[in-house]
Amino acid sequence: MADDKTRRNTVDIPAKADPNRCPSHPGELIADLLEDAGKSKMAVAEMLGISRQQFHSVLAGRKPVTPDMAARLGKLFGNGPGLWLRMQANFDAWHAAREVDVSAIPTIKAA
Amino acid sequence: MADDKTRRNTVDIPAKADPNRCPSHPGELIADLLEDAGKSKMAVAEMLGISRQQFHSVLAGRKPVTPDMAARLGKLFGNGPGLWLRMQANFDAWHAAREVDVSAIPTIKAA
């Protein structure tokens, strides 16, 4: 466990272990919690008040967890919306850092 | 102009002091850092490669910090995009918890 920094692609290492690795999409956690609860995805989508297609897209990591959906998930799992939005923020930050060209932007010093 | 959905406290109260208070929009922090650096907003908008109107909307808290803009701000201030997106996530979470009706969604047990 101590040196899991060296591993890259195994399944269940928490994302923080390797800063170079893509942080997990919140959909992965949702899928885990769902499996834990033994509910079908279809039934849960209906509970959340969203379409099963939309829910599936989030679970698959193809659509983000929006504030609206975070509020619904927060109610469903008994925690607030904060966890889901922060997970999504970390996910977005990782991708934005790699996809946005900021080479023309200078870095100013805080004095 | 007075009452947006939730008023932003202009100056001196740190947002964390009262958990019931709206967390500060990242635009407030940007404005502070800008003032600290002594740069005009117009010049900074040009540095970031965005329109000054768009930049002004973010500073005023009327537009969110998107992943793209977070990457630009991260470069400008020398930190990554993560800080800005997490601030935005906390801001969104606070509002989502108050604006989304989740009364019809049940809370499922974890085990």
Add this chain to the structure above:
DNA sequence: GCAACTGTAATCTATCAGTTGACAGTGTAA
């Protein structure tokens, strides 16, 4: 006055979250 910056507002475009409807594959029980 004139110039530069600021704060808003209107309009337009492009992107995208989310819906509905459809279709194929996979169990699984009758």
Add this chain to the structure above:
DNA sequence: TTACACTGTCAACTGATAGATTACAGTTGC
């Protein structure tokens, strides 16, 4: 085998909105 329920995807559509552009009024300083 048939039938049913769930899953994974796709296409088309709608609504909302990030962002650019243009424009105009109010600063502040030369």
